[in-house]
Amino acid sequence: MDEERGFSAKSVFLSFLLGGIVGAGLALILAPQSGRETRTKIKETAEDVKEKATSYIKEAKEKIASTLDKAKETLEEKKSAITKAVEAGKEVYEKELSKDKEQES
Structure with a gap:
């Protein structure tokens, strides 16, 4: 069943x-435990939690800093590439203008 x-x-x-x-x-x-034993356990647990939290916060800060550094590097690379592309575009535009003026004359 x-x-x-x-x-x-x-x-x-x-x-x-x-x-x-x-x-x-x-x-x-x-x-049941004595008050002293209970307080000791609570203190030990609180210390463990504090250590772990401090460790996690430190790791998080390091990861965030690393990510920000990588983002800044990527931004600078992209900014440089865009600047070069714009400059190349200006040069081509100016050459074309010069050709047009020469053809008109």
Whole structure:
């Protein structure tokens, strides 16, 4: 009957096992401790979180700086290419104007 609803013995067993593991973990976390032990755990956890956050922020700043540097380089390259193209266009335009004036004369 359980097979008809999509539950196999394997899935029921795995659910039971997973529930046991979660329950054991919660029991360890919620077990009564002295105030001193609790404060020590909280302090250690807070220090770990602070270190990780500082590390992540440092990595993020480095990545952002690197990305900005690459963007600036790319912008300068594109700007240089556009400037050269505009100058080449001006030269061609001036040559054509000169040819037109010579042909008119």
